[in-house]
Amino acid sequence: MKLIILDDYDKASEWAAKYIRNRILHFNPGPGRFFTLGLPTGGTPLGCYKKLIEYFKKGELSFKYVKTFNMDEYCVFHELVKAEISHLDMNTKDYHSFMWNNFFKHIDIRAENAHILDGNAVDLQAECDAFEEKIKAVGGIELFVGGIGPDGHIAFNEPGSSLASRTRVKTLALDTILANARFFDGDLSKVPTMALTVGVATVMDAKEVMILITGAHKAFALYKAIEEGVNHMWTVSAFQQHPQTLFVCDEDATLELRVKTVKYFKGMMQVHNKLVEPLSPMQEKQRITVEMSEKPYSD
Amino acid sequence: MPSNKSVSDAPITQFINCRILRDHRLQRDDLWVREGKILNPEKLFFDEEGFADLQVDCGDGILAPGFIDVQINGGYGVDFSQAADDISGGMALVAKKILEHGVTSFCPTLVTSPPHIYHKVRATDRVLVSVQVLPQVSVDDGGPGGAGVLGVHLEGPFISREKRGAHPERYLCSLAGGGLKDLLEVYGSLDNVAIVTLAPEIPGSLEVVRQLKERGITVSLGHSVADLSQAEQAVQHGATFITHLFNAMLPFHHRDPGIVGLLTSDQVPENRTIFYGMIADGIHTNPAALRIAHRAHPAGLVLVTDAITAMGLPPGRHTLGQQDIEIEGLHAYVAGTKTLSGSIATMDMCVRHFQQASGCSLEAALEAASLHPAQLLGISHRKGTLNYGTDADFVLLDDELSVRATYIAGHQVWRK
Numbered sequence: 001m002k003l004i005i006l007d008d009y010d011k012a013s014e015w016a017a018k019y020i021r022n023r024i025l026h027f028n029p030g031p032g033r034f035f036t037l038g039l040p041t042g043g044t045p046l047g048c049y050k051k052l053i054e055y056f057k058k059g060e061l062s063f064k065y066v067k068t069f070n071m072d073e074y075c076v077f078h079e080l081v082k083a084e085i086s087h088l089d090m091n092t093k094d095y096h097s098f099m100w101n102n103f104f105k106h107i108d109i110r111a112e113n114a115h116i117l118d119g120n121a122v123d124l125q126a127e128c129d130a131f132e133e134k135i136k137a138v139g140g141i142e143l144f145v146g147g148i149g150p151d152g153h154i155a156f157n158e159p160g161s162s163l164a165s166r167t168r169v170k171t172l173a174l175d176t177i178l179a180n181a182r183f184f185d186g187d188l189s190k191v192p193t194m195a196l197t198v199g200v201a202t203v204m205d206a207k208e209v210m211i212l213i214t215g216a217h218k219a220f221a222l223y224k225a226i227e228e229g230v231n232h233m234w235t236v237s238a239f240q241q242h243p244q245t246l247f248v249c250d251e252d253a254t255l256e257l258r259v260k261t262v263k264y265f266k267g268m269m270q271v272h273n274k275l276v277e278p279l280s281p282m283q284e285k286q287r288i289t290v291e292m293s294e295k296p297y298s299d
Numbered sequence: 300m301p302s303n304k305s306v307s308d309a310p311i312t313q314f315i316n317c318r319i320l321r322d323h324r325l326q327r328d329d330l331w332v333r334e335g336k337i338l339n340p341e342k343l344f345f346d347e348e349g350f351a352d353l354q355v356d357c358g359d360g361i362l363a364p365g366f367i368d369v370q371i372n373g374g375y376g377v378d379f380s381q382a383a384d385d386i387s388g389g390m391a392l393v394a395k396k397i398l399e400h401g402v403t404s405f406c407p408t409l410v411t412s413p414p415h416i417y418h419k420v421r422a423t424d425r426v427l428v429s430v431q432v433l434p435q436v437s438v439d440d441g442g443p444g445g446a447g448v449l450g451v452h453l454e455g456p457f458i459s460r461e462k463r464g465a466h467p468e469r470y471l472c473s474l475a476g477g478g479l480k481d482l483l484e485v486y487g488s489l490d491n492v493a494i495v496t497l498a499p500e501i502p503g504s505l506e507v508v509r510q511l512k513e514r515g516i517t518v519s520l521g522h523s524v525a526d527l528s529q530a531e532q533a534v535q536h537g538a539t540f541i542t543h544l545f546n547a548m549l550p551f552h553h554r555d556p557g558i559v560g561l562l563t564s565d566q567v568p569e570n571r572t573i574f575y576g577m578i579a580d581g582i583h584t585n586p587a588a589l590r591i592a593h594r595a596h597p598a599g600l601v602l603v604t605d606a607i608t609a610m611g612l613p614p615g616r617h618t619l620g621q622q623d624i625e626i627e628g629l630h631a632y633v634a635g636t637k638t639l640s641g642s643i644a645t646m647d648m649c650v651r652h653f654q655q656a657s658g659c660s661l662e663a664a665l666e667a668a669s670l671h672p673a674q675l676l677g678i679s680h681r682k683g684t685l686n687y688g689t690d691a692d693f694v695l696l697d698d699e700l701s702v703r704a705t706y707i708a709g710h711q712v713w714r715k
Contacts (some may be wrong), residue, residue: 100341105329111348 001226001245004272005254009214012250013047016145018276019246020052023208025279029065034113036067036135038144038203039103040155041095044212045147046102047231053106064201067138068090069131070095071146071155072197073117073123075169084233117167117196128167128196130279135202144206148213151175152221152234156197159233165199200238208244211236213222216252223256309334310352311343312709317357317695320364320665321685330362332691335708339687352468352681357695358704362683363665364683365403365692366646367672369494370452370542370576370603372408374610376619379407391691394445396611398713400645401668401702404447404682406493408605411455411466417486427639440705447692450493453486454542457497458522458627464650465641466522474503475700479510485500487565492516496542498523499533512537517676519576520558522547530558533567534573540675541575545584546590556572562596574604574675577667579653580629588657593657601675602649607631607641651700661700 006012029035055061092098122129145192186191224234239245314330331338343349377389408449441447456472463685496519521542549557608619609631631643654664673683691709
């Protein structure tokens with residue numbers, strides 16, 4: 001893996017956004033040749049989304065030929081009376097709204113290219129199976145961006161989830177429900193207890209995985225994920241077995257790591273920063289050769 | 300073009316680079332319109348996989364709901380209360396001109412008049428409605444021809460003699476105690492009436508208030524010498540508005556607040572808001588009085604122009620009906636005197652003056668001219684906001700709240 005350590009949340013968000021931008025530009029998407037991107041929700045990726053929107057507005061990046069696949073979605077309406085939660089801020093109770101307000105509405109992505117699991121589906125497992133088929137149909141995911149929970153989970157693959165799992169319905173852990181209660185008027189009875197999520201193996205299938213981790217409250221999970229063994233109680237640890245993984249974090253997230261680990265990867269930053277150097281503008285990229293294909297070292 | 304999953308083939312317009320007034324705040328967000336209504340872009344994206352056909356750049360302006368003027372007696376030489384043969388032409392002229400002030404809906408106001416004026420106007424009104432002075436389907440909606448007519452505001456003749464103001468004394472009426480029958484005798488019909496202003500101390504008025512409210516007509520108290528308890532009784536019977544607060548009523552007194560006391564009365568039924576009209580032209584109400592009212596009851600303030608025939612006319616001398624008027628700046632005097640003959644401020648001027656005088660937020664000033672009148676008339680589910688599914692009547696303003704363009708049903712009907 002590459003462990004990218006930046007000073008603070010903003011710098012980490014910017015690094016991650018630049019990386020995504022460069023990957024898309026280098027891929028050179030066009031009609032019939034889509035860049036497939038997996039996307040997360042939550043507080044951590046907000047800074048990264050803001051930066052990506054900035055690059056789009058500057059004309060440096062287009063999402064016209066990008067297909068996105070979100071990791072998860074709540075199953076809300078099977079369990080709750082809609083009226084009970086209809087007054088809540090849409091951003092927080094529904095990942096469709098989150099993605100629309102924080103990302104999709106600001107960029108030029110077409111709706112038919114944005115895929116999010118439908119927590120309202122009549123047959124939930126069929127919805128999950130169909131999602132897997134969609135990913136297969138587009139030839140797999142180039143870059144899957146994810147976050148990590150304080151309990152080390154990726155998407156809603158809570159502790160104990162099989163590391164071989166695929167997209168399915170999951171019952172949420174009590175920790176997650178408690179953490180989410182603040183978005184539902186602090187009323188535990190209103191918090192969704194089920195969600196649809198991509199499996200660990202679904203994300204492992206991606207060509208490249210980038211995990212964003214910021215904040216001291218995630219530090220222990222990061223330690224468990226990269227310095228201890230592969231363990232289904234900390235599902236992000238599965239990516240130790242993926243050939244192309246990036247962990248992008250801020251200083252606070254490294255607080256539980258060994259000094260040796262942090263020093264080693266900080267020493268690599270000079271090399272790693274080459275990955276986010278600006279590429280030439282889209283219009284001129286045909287004239288420039290990009291050196292990203294020459295990896296300075298292998299994992 | 301919307302994709303094949305769309306529920307409608309109608310073109311979609313997206314207004315970008317603007318700040319919209321939504322949820323009582325100015326937010327940087329786009330406004331989407333389809334088929335004359337405000338569209339929910341998130342539903343469009345996920346459910347219909349659609350997108351905009353046309354993008355309109357608003358130059359970083361403010362998009363606010365179109366202004367609603369519930370008290371306007373005429374303008375540009377037109378007097379709604381005069382039985383002119385081209386009353387429909389007159390109303391259409393004013394409706395068209397007030398688009399320049401950001402007004403997208405209004406209640407043409409008739410002051411105390413002899414019965415034959417009402418009947419004629421009523422009859423003409425019915426013809427008006429079906430023959431379309433305003434080239435839209437219903438009497439409510441406006442369009443490129445002018446602002447929409449929400450219904451008539453009948454100010455008088457059931458008002459107080461002492462507080463009649465400029466209303467002609469000989470046409471004032473009392474109530475014979477027959478409830479709506481008395482009104483119908485004078486007005487001829489109550490079709491297309493949105494508001495009736497009356498004085499609640501007139502014997503028999505409480506029953507009239509109750510019956511008008513049952514018919515869905517807004518009852519307003521004004522031109523009255525009622526004390527607070529009489530006013531409160533009228534409110535309990537269904538009155539919800541005060542016509543031009545402070546003017547044509549007893550002044551506030553600390554032992555008998557009169558109608559003004561309704562702003563802080565504890566006798567108002569729960570969940571009912573008392574609205575009050577304010578002529579915020581800096582002339583009819585001292586800014587300090589405006590501030591007192593606003594601070595006492597901000598949610599009820601409704602900006603009105605109470606504009607008279609002389610509104611919109613250039614400075615100088617004009618002959619209007621029987622009167623000679625002299626216009627100097629924002630003042631309209633009876634010619635040769637310093638007696639005010641009425642208000643000639645425009646709605647956008649009132650919004651600006653209200654904001655400056657009260658120091659309130661831009662949002663509050665804009666809502667006093669849009670949301671509050673819509674709430675008063677019980678139409679806030681359709682007008683007065685930029686909520687999804689409401690009529691796309693809105694106005695583009697700059698930061699000084701000057702009108703740059705006016706839109707009705709999503710179409711630009713006036714531009715600076």
